[in-house]
Amino acid sequence: MDRQELQKLRDLPIEGVAERLGLRVSRHKSLCPFHEDSHPSLSFRVSKNTFRCFVCGASGGPIDLVMRHLNFDFKAACRWLADEHNIIIDEWKPAPTDEVHKAFDATRYERFFERPWLNEEARRFLFDERRLDPRVVGWCRLTSWKDKQGVAWLQIPYYNREGKLVGIQNRNLVRGALPRFRFPQGSQCGIYNLPVLNLLRPGEQLFITEGCSDCWAMLSSGHKAIAIPSATLLTNDVRGKMEEVRDKLDIQFHMYPDRDEPGERLFLQLQKVLPSLVHHQLPPDCKDFSDFYTLNIKD
Numbered sequence: 128m129d130r131q132e133l134q135k136l137r138d139l140p141i142e143g144v145a146e147r148l149g150l151r152v153s154r155h156k157s158l159c160p161f162h163e164d165s166h167p168s169l170s171f172r173v174s175k176n177t178f179r180c181f182v183c184g185a186s187g188g189p190i191d192l193v194m195r196h197l198n199f200d201f202k203a204a205c206r207w208l209a210d211e212h213n214i215i216i217d218e219w220k221p222a223p224t225d226e227v228h229k230a231f232d233a234t235r236y237e238r239f240f241e242r243p244w245l246n247e248e249a250r251r252f253l254f255d256e257r258r259l260d261p262r263v264v265g266w267c268r269l270t271s272w273k274d275k276q277g278v279a280w281l282q283i284p285y286y287n288r289e290g291k292l293v294g295i296q297n298r299n300l301v302r303g304a305l306p307r308f309r310f311p312q313g314s315q316c317g318i319y320n321l322p323v324l325n326l327l328r329p330g331e332q333l334f335i336t337e338g339c340s341d342c343w344a345m346l347s348s349g350h351k352a353i354a355i356p357s358a359t360l361l362t363n364d365v366r367g368k369m370e371e372v373r374d375k376l377d378i379q380f381h382m383y384p385d386r387d388e389p390g391e392r393l394f395l396q397l398q399k400v401l402p403s404l405v406h407h408q409l410p411p412d413c414k415d416f417s418d419f420y421t422l423n424i425k426d
């Protein structure tokens with residue numbers, strides 16, 4: 128690919144690329160797909176053709192946005208952009224698919240979750256701030272580590288229904304520090320806590336939450352719960368998986384949507400997939416279920 132061809136891709140309007148990736152852009156902003164976002168914190172600078180998230184620090188141009196959002200390497204991202212915009216780049220031959228998707232290497236990480244260990248920062252976050260039930264923390268195999276700079280991270284494993292590790296979300300435990308989240312290459316952090324589906328009896332209730340924090344709160348209050356990625360548009364992948372759950376299991380679906388517009392929007396999208404989804408209303412002083420849980424838990 129020559130310089131001129133590359134420049135064509137770099138000049139593709141950033142907001143158009145974002146929309147093609149499924150982000151909803153309004154007034155040069157959208158919800159950030161790279162962290163649990165409930166208020167649009169990803170902003171687009173049309174004059175420079177760049178994006179930037181003020182919460183997690185993600186930033187760059189059209190190619191970077193595609194790389195991060197689809198987990199592609201540089202070449203694959205360029206190819207995707209060119210294909211999507213009918214830009215013909217002669218020299219490329221179709222690559223084998225395993226070259227496009229860098230797969231998640233579970234064997235590198237599995238051992239971290241065999242003996243979960245919580246450092247002081249993690250214990251403070253989970254038990255003092257979030258007031259979570261230690262049995263839930265154990266079930267979810269939450270563990271912690273410190274990077275070379277001494278920053279403490281909570282490590283959150285994502286398993287599929289068969290119990291296979293498919294992705295990891297690292298959450299920064301230093302308040303206000305950036306980036307807030309990190310994902311190892313190829314992590315598939317779609318639906319959280321899928322193994323709980325194996326424990327459901329016919330007719331039992333399953334709560335659907337936004338993001339893992341609300342899921343831990345829901346589990347700690349004695350409900351069975353899974354989480355879908357927070358307040359982003361329902362992706363086709365998540366939608367397909369939810370349809371499968373609906374068709375395979377005889378269960379009742381429940382949800383406490385976040386008390387904001389994206390929360391209600393997500394509920395409506397999900398209701399199209401799960402027509403019997405029951406809406407629960409949070410009280411006015413709680414923005415999400417974690418708030419509600421921490422306010423109401425008794426010592």
Ligand SMILES: [Zn+2]
Pocket residue numbers: 159160161162164168169180181182183184185
């Ligand atoms: Zn972000």
